[in-house]
Amino acid sequence: MKExxxxxxxxxxxxxxxxxxxxxTVVDVKGSSYRLPGARMLIDENGxxxxxxxxxxxEADVLEHAERVLKTNAPTIITYxxxxxxxxxxxxxxxxxxxxxxxxxxxxxxxxxxxxxxxFEQRRRDFR
Numbered sequence: 001m002k003e004x005x006x007x008x009x010x011x012x013x014x015x016x017x018x019x020x021x022x023x024x025t026v027v028d029v030k031g032s033s034y035r036l037p038g039a040r041m042l043i044d045e046n047g048x049x050x051x052x053x054x055x056x057x058x059e060a061d062v063l064e065h066a067e068r069v070l071k072t073n074a075p076t077i078i079t080y081x082x083x084x085x086x087x088x089x090x091x092x093x094x095x096x097x098x099x100x101x102x103x104x105x106x107x108x109x110x111x112x113x114x115x116x117x118x119x120f121e122q123r124r125r126d127f128r
Contacts, residue, residue, distance in 0.1 A: 003051050007042045008116045010050045011107055020045045021107040022066040026053050031083060031098025042107060045070055053102050057082070065104055075105035 014021045024041040026033070034055030041051040041059070043066040053062060058080055065078050080100045107113070 004040070004116055005120060007040055007051050008113060008120065010042055010044075011113050014042075014044050015108070020070055022069050022104050023107045023110060023112070024051075024053050024062050024066065025103045025105075026100060027077065027103045028101040029098055033082075033098045033100050054080075054100065058100065058102070062102060062104070069104045069106065073106055075103065078102050078104065 011021065022043045024043065026035050026037050026039040029035075029037055034057075035053055039051070039053050041049050041053045041062065043049045043063060047063055047067070049059070049063065052059060061080075062078070065076065069076055078101070080102070083097055083099065
């Protein structure tokens with residue numbers, strides 16, 4: 001919950017400064033992964049981020065893809081296959097042994113932030 005609050009506070013600052021940001025969300029995991037679906041990372045237009053979508057092995061690549069989404073304003077899903085044991089960059093045996101799908105979408109006008117704000121203000125724990 002603390003990570004979501006940090007992301008929300010950072011988003012508010014970004015929005016107040018009229019900057020752009022990308023929200024990265026783990027949407028699917030098959031096999032092993034450090035983070036589960038729902039894990040999020042907010043990336044501002046300067047490449048600064050809060051939150052994580054993995055144990056650190058995917059974040060640099062997510063940042064590169066976020067730059068493209070900032071330019072195109074088009075959401076995209078990136079799939080990482082970390083099941084391979086060869087010397088590929090994502091098969092380094094860092095504890096990730098699964099297929100992870102990450103949604104990258106522009107953060108501006110994303111209703112999720114308003115929902116989170118309302119939940120935190122009402123101190124709701126259930127998200128029904």
